[in-house]
Amino acid sequence: xxxxxxxxxxxxxxxxxxxxxxxxxxxxxxxxxxxxxxxxxxxxxxxxxxxxxxxxxxxxxxxxxxxxxxxxxxxxxxxxxxxxxxxxxxxxxxxxxxxxxxxxxxxxxxxxxxxxxxxxxxxxxxxxxxxxxxxxxxxxxxxxxxxxxxxxxxxxxxxxxxxxxxxxxxxxxxxxxxxxxxxxxxxxxxxxxxxxxxxxxxxxxxxxxxxxxxxxxxxxxxxxxxxxxxxxxxxxxxxxxxxxxxxxxxxxxxxxxxxxxxxxxxxxxxxxxxxxxxxxxxxxxxxxxxxxxxxxxxxxxxxxxxxxxxxxxxxxxxxxxxxxxxxxxxxxxxxxxxxxxxxxxxxxx
Numbered sequence: 001x002x003x004x005x006x007x008x009x010x011x012x013x014x015x016x017x018x019x020x021x022x023x024x025x026x027x028x029x030x031x032x033x034x035x036x037x038x039x040x041x042x043x044x045x046x047x048x049x050x051x052x053x054x055x056x057x058x059x060x061x062x063x064x065x066x067x068x069x070x071x072x073x074x075x076x077x078x079x080x081x082x083x084x085x086x087x088x089x090x091x092x093x094x095x096x097x098x099x100x101x102x103x104x105x106x107x108x109x110x111x112x113x114x115x116x117x118x119x120x121x122x123x124x125x126x127x128x129x130x131x132x133x134x135x136x137x138x139x140x141x142x143x144x145x146x147x148x149x150x151x152x153x154x155x156x157x158x159x160x161x162x163x164x165x166x167x168x169x170x171x172x173x174x175x176x177x178x179x180x181x182x183x184x185x186x187x188x189x190x191x192x193x194x195x196x197x198x199x200x201x202x203x204x205x206x207x208x209x210x211x212x213x214x215x216x217x218x219x220x221x222x223x224x225x226x227x228x229x230x231x232x233x234x235x236x237x238x239x240x241x242x243x244x245x246x247x248x249x250x251x252x253x254x255x256x257x258x259x260x261x262x263x264x265x266x267x268x269x270x271x272x273x274x275x276x277x278x279x280x281x282x283x284x285x286x287x288x289x290x291x292x293x294x295x296x297x298x299x300x301x302x303x304x305x306x307x308x309x310x311x312x313x314x315x316x317x318x319x320x321x322x323x324x325x326x327x328x329x330x331x332x333x334x335x336x337x338x339x340x341x342x343x344x345x346x347x348x349x
Contacts, residue, residue: 007037034058183229
């Protein structure tokens with residue numbers, strides 16, 4: 001029977017969750033705060049730890065940090081349980097070494113599924129570690145895109161770009177692949193008439209800049225920072241070595257590339273067959289998705305960038321925006337655009 005340590009300062013939630021897991025055949029140990037939780041983890045060595053974040057005296061981050069420094073507890077799977085849902089909070093926990101993050105309120109199936117999957121993963125990794133140890137190698141394995149992004153964080157070169165600054169230009173040697181730590185980037189190229197067309201938008205936590213790993217292929221488009229941006233770059237040769245040694249993440253990267261191609265096809269179809277109004281509406285929604293968590297927040301973006309992504313003349317875009325404003329679909333103040341009627345923009349023909 002697998003042993004679960006639950007660290008939670010809310011008495012009712014702690015007792016209810018413990019009872020729920022006991023009914024699912026887990027051997028339960030509970031702790032009312034972080035300090036006691038650390039002591040019990042060292043004493044009982046549970047198979048997995050489920051821990052709240054916001055606790056007095058020692059919070060969940062402190063618990064994970066303390067246990068990660070201890071040789072006998074650092075490999076125990078660790079799941080955060082918290083009402084904190086901001087990306088920076090999730091990333092902080094993952095950077096400290098957490099295996100999963102469940103937000104309150106949660107249902108029984110979600111928690112049990114997370115515990116089962118993490119226990120299974122721990123068992124698999126243990127087997128793999130034993131096999132590698134026998135084979136004389138202890139190099140960490142990169143299996144997921146999240147692992148790959150952590151590799152960028154740990155090994156990449158950090159560079160900062162101001163708004164409107166060029167990252168690389170079409171035709172330059174493609175030496176680096178980038179992860180966006182902060183900001184927004186557009187890729188674009190000029191057609192035969194000299195018109196600047198935006199081909200893709202990349203937001204925080206996106207990867208971009210990958211070209212052929214087998215040939216010395218130049219970048220096929222240019223990229224520019226739409227706002228202040230921080231990038232983490234890894235050389236193409238270093239990334240090629242990672243992919244050669246970690247086939248599972250190679251499959252995930254192929255899936256990401258496939259999804260990107262699908263997005264490009266949809267964008268091309270929209271530019272070819274959609275009306276100016278529909279293209280303008282879809283572009284506003286796309287920028288809202290990339291720039292903000294809530295579509296209702298203000299979008300601060302140049303009219304040229306909007307027109308470039310929509311594939312229409314700037315003058316046509318400005319006229320369309322004015323008609324949207326007159327119809328009460330959006331609000332315009334300077335360069336700021338605020339969506340007032342999300343449904344009508346989504347249903348625009």
